[in-house]
Amino acid sequence: MKRPTIRDVAVVAGVSSGTVSRVLNGKNWVSPEARVAVEAAIRSTGYRVNPHARNLAMSKSNSVAFLLTETQQVLFEDPNFAALVRGTTQALADRDVSSVLIMAGDAAEQARAMSYISAGHVDGVLLAFTSSGGNPLVRRLLDAQVPIVSCGMPVGGFEGRIGSVSADDAHGAVSVVQYLVAQGRRRIATIAGPPDTPGGIARLEGYRRVLASxxxxxxxxxxxxxxxxxxxALRTLLAREPAIDAVFAANDAMAVGAIEALQAAGRQVPTDVAVAGFDDNDFATRSTPELTTVRQPFPRISSEMVRVLMELIGGEEPSAITLPTSLVVRGSA
Amino acid sequence: MKRPTIRDVAVVAGVSSGTVSRVLNGKNWVSPEARVAVEAAIRSTGYRVNPHARNLAMSKSNSVAFLLTETQQVLFEDPNFAALVRGTTQALADRDVSSVLIMAGDAAEQARAMSYISAGHVDGVLLAFTSSGGNPLVRRLLDAQVPIVSCGMPVGGFEGRIGSVSADDAHGAVSVVQYLVAQGRRRIATIAGPPDTPGGIARLEGYRRVLASxxxxxxxxxxxxxxxxxxxALRTLLAREPAIDAVFAANDAMAVGAIEALQAAGRQVPTDVAVAGFDDNDFATRSTPELTTVRQPFPRISSEMVRVLMELIGGEEPSAITLPTSLVVRGSA
DNA sequence: CTGAAAGCGCTTACAG
DNA sequence: CTGAAAGCGCTTACAG
Structure with missing residues (x-):
């Protein structure tokens, strides 16, 4: 009837509940015989540990939050977010920690998120650093000593205080712009990301570095x-300089928009104008032609985010990790 | 240094911890003076209730799972899911209950989900019933007495055992097909959904009911x-019967595909062939022309799902709710 | 290696 | 209306 507790397991196994707890937690101060007996008792009773009791006793939650500081709309339209949520959830599950998706787009939601997190529901937070929109919340979280790791280099002066893992934006941009140059493109424009985002800054800088003088x-x-x-953006560019023969967009979504606008203006892609993106997410293969782009290693980014967060929760210092990108050549450039 | 507990609040307020707990839980067996003192003490100490302790004492988790039994890919591409996740998360937050997104696409994930849920991490489960893929898991959950409510009528023989809230699929289909008839369309085809989904069954039935003989x-x-x-599907249809002048697709995504295929085949939409969808999600306004479609009231569906789940958790019987749809006329038909 | 016991921070009959 | 106390189900020094 009632769900079995550690005590029920103990009587069945003929040991004390302390010993049951020890085998549950993989401590090795337990004799082989006791271990075997307990394991059998666990099976026969159908015992499952009560997470609330364990959390209370250990004062941790075994759970982390994935915080979305963008408007909710954005989330589900952004394949990068989707990849990150999927990847981190998986990596977390492998460590038996659960994750809660928290949307904190407006001030009211941020307040709610703050109180939820600081109440101890989660041990740490994962963040996709897309703009400065979430900065105030991040600041408060930091003041409350909450371990945080972001995807993308932090842009709000949080360097060194939060963990981060990012693709090598600058180098990725360099590689794709160099490729455009190598293809013989002469007037290479760029559609940059917002200047308050890590990608908006570093990818533009990579572009600029290649073009130099x-x-x-x-x-x-x-x-x-x-x-x-x-x-x-593409239309603006075309109005300014009709002779462009290549465009590097700071993400795939904008690259797709650029292709559509180009085609609407009667330009052939890539014959007249080459277009390249950044991300290599679902957008890249949904356009015609498919996108030449820079691949962000989302699965690895996800697992590194989790690893770094676990370190932080364990009391270590925040690390900042940069992962290599790779150039993916398809039809658009 | 250490986080304040109910006991700290009690000494500051000059009452016992039981009284603090009573004001925390809104019981009215507490004098106005005590209440005021406690509330002040809560503010001055910065007290927040420890959810693990509360959960243990009350043996509930104040949290529910949103279970995705489809492959993970599908989720983030499906605007209906997005709307449901967003809506239910919001409705849940309004009641101060949190939600965990659980992906249970393959057998391994389903096993993990089962043990997570039956360990007591959540009090109930929200489900988007899209196909029969999740049936085995649902069955096990039901055996474990887990309260469940699905979006969409359950199709696996779960009628009466789980709560459900759905749009009126059959009537929605009737209204849009009647509209096509009223527009003078004579050869009205349909692209049905999979026959193991509620929408696949009921929307086809609505279509059939209007066409009758x-x-x-x-x-x-x-x-x-x-x-x-x-x-x-549209290409198959065209091969079978080139003279079709209208198509009712069982969802917006397929309607968009139908429009694209029609246009590729040189047919004008809606002049040559009218196309209508079902859902009224993001797909509906992203096509050219925009979709005439049946709107599912996702915000209401979401809040009803939460309401019904809360009832179930509270021990009431599962109810099955059907919500009205509305016809949205745009350019495609 | 193992048991008895205290403690994690709440809630809730039970008296009063 | 309120306090003292038991109980929720675990973990973890502390002895032994």
Whole structure:
């Protein structure tokens, strides 16, 4: 009737509940015989540890939050988020820790998130650092000593206080722009990301580094990481400089928008204008032609985020990890 | 240094910890003076209740799972899921209960989900009933007495054992097919959903009911709810019966695929062939022309799911709720 | 290696 | 209306 407790297991196994707890927690101060007896008793009673009791006794929650500081809309439209949520959930599950998705898009939600997290529901938080929108919350979380690791280099002055793991944005941009140059492109424009995002900064810098003295501010337009934003940016670019023959967009969504706008303007991609993106997410293979882009290693980013967070929770110092990207050549450039 | 407990609040307020607990839980057996003193003490100490202690004492978790039995890929591509996850998370947060997203696509994940849930991490489960893929898990959950409510009528023989809330699929289909008839369409085909899904069954039935004696099996093709599947189904339809002048797709994604395939085949939408969908999700406004479709009231579905689940958790019987749909006329039909 | 016991921080009959 | 106390189910020094 009632769910079995550690005590029930103990009587069946003929030991004390302390011993049951020890085998449960993999301590090795237990004799082989006792261990065998306890394991059998666990099976025969159908015992499962009560997480609330364990959490109370150990004062930890065995759970972390994945915090979304963007508007909720964005989340489910952004394949990067999806990959990260999927990847980290998996990596966490492998360690038997659960994860809660927390949406904290507006101030009210952020307040709620803050009280939820600081109440001790989670041991740490995973963050996708896309803009500065979540900064106030991050600051408060930090003040409350909550372990945090972000995907993407922190941009709000949090360097060294939170863990981070990011793709090598600058180098990824360098490699793709070099590729465009090698293909003989002469007027290479870029659609940059928002300047308050790590990708918005570093990818532009990579572009600029390759072009060096040939860098022309007129060929830089800022986008908002959306398909529509990419299309709009492209039109601006075309108005400024009709002779562009290549565009490097700071993410795949904008690259898709650029392709659509280009085609609407009667330009062939890649014949007239080559287009390259960044991310290699679902957008990359949904456009015609498919995108030449820079791949972010999301599975590895996810597992590293989890590893670093666990270290932080364990009391270690925050580390900042950068992972290599790779160039994926498809039809668009 | 150490986080304040109920006891700290009690000494500051000059009462016993039992009284603090009573004001915390909104019991009214507490004098106004005591209440005021406690509330002040809570503020001055910065007290927050420890959820693990509370959960242990009350033996409940104040948390529910949103279970995804589809492959993980599907989730983040499906705007219906996104709307449901968003809506239920919100409704749950309003009641101060948290939610965990659990992906249980393959057998290994289902086993893990089972043990997570039956360990008592959550008080109940929210489910999006899209196919029969999750049936074995649902069955085991039911055996373990876990309260469940699904979106969509249960199809695996779970009627009456789990709560459910769904849009009125049959009536929604009736209204849109009647609309097509009223527009003067004569050869109305349908791309049905998979026959092991509630929508796959009821929407087809609504279509059939309107056509009655004019129903022609040759005009029915089964799709898989994806854009590509919709396009493929449309091509099959066109091969069978080039004279179709309208298509009712069982969801928006397939409707978009149908439009694309139609256009690729040189047919104008809606002039040559009218196309209607079902859902009114993001797909509906991303196609050209935009979709005429049946709106599912996702916000209401979400909040009803939560309400019914809370009832179930509270010991009441499972209820099955059907919510009305509405026809949304845009450019495609 | 193992048991008895204290403690984690709450809730809730039970008296009063 | 309120306090003292038991209980929720674990973990973990502390002895032995």
């Amino acid at each position: 040939r860098f022309d501010p007129a060929l830089v337009v800022e986008g908002d990481y959306t398909v529509a934003g990419g299309a709009a | 004019r129903f022609d099996p040759a005009l029915v093709v089964e799709g898989d709810y994806t854009v590509a599947g919709g396009a493929a």
